[in-house]
Amino acid sequence: MVKSLTPKTLPEALEFRKHQRLIPLAGGTDLMVRKRSWAGTLPKFEYPALFIGGLAELKGINVKDGILTIGAAATLASILEHPAVPDIVKQAISIMASPAIRNAGTLAGNICNASPAADTLPPLYVLGTVLILQSTAAQRELPIAEFIKGPGQTNLQTDELLVAVQIPIQSYDVSFYKKVAARKADALSKVSFAGLAKVSGDMVTDLRMAIGAVAPRVVRSKEAEQLLKGRKIRDLAGLIPELKKIYDPLIRPIDDQRSDAVYRSQVAHRLIEYYIMQCASATAHAK
Ligand SMILES: Cc1cc2nc3c(=O)[nH]c(=O)nc-3n(C[C@H](O)[C@H](O)[C@H](O)COP(=O)(O)OP(=O)(O)OC[C@H]3O[C@@H](n4cnc5c(N)ncnc54)[C@H](O)[C@@H]3O)c2cc1C
Incomplete structure (x- = not known):
């Protein structure tokens, strides 16, 4: 059986994360494929899953002081519909996967999966995207290029979650x-x-x-x-x-x-x- 924790709030999720090794799971569209096992058997997770896809605090998309903030649990489909999201991000998302995957998958998951072929990464790099990482102790900001270290490798600490993706709003010719x-x-x-x-x-x-x-x-x-x-x-x-x-x-x-x-x-x-x-x-x- 896949063990999982389903926090009701972000502070509860961070508290769980502080006390034990967990695998954050948002839409699960990368994880469930990566951890799959033989047909008819359950996926194999080394640590319990922490289901963050339902956290209301992480679902918002808003603009303040020229910065677009996309919550880590906002689905790819909801990002596509938001008027403030830059076209270059929408172009990438609109041809990712299929509608069903976009209804479950998140931008944060695409970033944290850290695949060299992840489709949203090149647009996010050129837009100067900054990631907001949070633990119970602190919040820090990291440019996306410093967050991703290599295939499947990031600078995320074991007690942190990526909580938001921030994009400066600018116009380009x-x-x-x-x-x-x-x-x-x-x-x-x-x-x-x-x-x-x-x-x-x-x-x-x-x-x-x-x-x-x-x-x-x-x-x-x-x-x-x-x-x-x-x-x-x-x-x-x-x-x-x-x-x-x-x-x-x-x-x-x-x-x-x-x-x-x-x-x-x-x-x-x-x-x-x-x-x-x-x-x-x-x-x-x-x-
Ligand atoms: C059929 C299919 C087609 C696909 N097509 C494409 C495609 O065309 N282009 C493309 O780029 N990708 C594609 N993908 C991959 C996937 O759908 C995307 O990468 C998606 O954005 C992942 O989001 P998720 O929320 O499902 O991530 P999850 O599977 O939930 O998580 C992915 C990784 O991120 C971590 N994570 C997730 N959220 C957080 C968080 N807030 N904080 C810390 N860590 C976190 C997880 O622990 C995991 O390591 C496809 C997948 C499938 C199954």
Whole structure:
């Protein structure tokens, strides 16, 4: 039998977490697959499950002082419906899994699962997302890139829960998301890409990009982004060879059942090029 605890409030959940080793379970759409056992038998959990998916305190989605806060138990489906959620996040969620999975799964679960192919991660990286982690003793904030250490590895302490995902609300002139997968629905990514940019006149004032499923963690290069910021639009295309040299050692995909390393690497480089050309044409429109 899977042992589980079902706290009624967040303080109760944190109290349980403080006193014993538990596995937080929100929608269970990753966990129940990861812990599955032979057909006809129950999943195997090393520690009891802590069911946090029903906690009312963690279900809210709201905006205050220019920050969008998404509670850790808000389902992917509810996030899709909220008007303040940035389009780039909605684009990623709308092609994740299937409606049934999106009705149960959460953004927090997608983050904490820390899969290099998790679809919401590239958009959350470029948006400058900050995670709120809470224990009975303290609350701390961590940028998403510092939270995820590698495949399935995070900086979450055993007495903590991720309670909220915070996204600064800003407007961008270019918003680009692409998931490359075997089919349009219910397929995990071979490669995913998110890019955001701001332009002013003929100049790029901010440009960010993040690539998923091509390395143990989402790839984001400050060096590359720095190279492009403050440049004239007309100079962007000419910088693509230099950009590729920066990304080449960072893009280190693996061969697996979904794709192979050569394909993933080529697609990632093509997406960088495509996105830069999108930025170039967006600036032209903005003039
Ligand atoms: C058929 C199918 C299709 C899928 N397709 C996709 C897809 O296209 N793209 C994609 O990215 N994913 C996909 N997934 C994976 C999954 O649905 C998502 O990652 C989902 O967002 C997980 O959310 P959850 O609430 O179900 O997480 P859970 O399974 O409940 O938890 C996942 C992990 O996060 C931890 N966790 C959850 N919430 C917290 C919290 N608040 N604090 C601390 N730790 C926490 C859990 O302990 C666990 O380690 C698919 C899964 C299935 C079964």
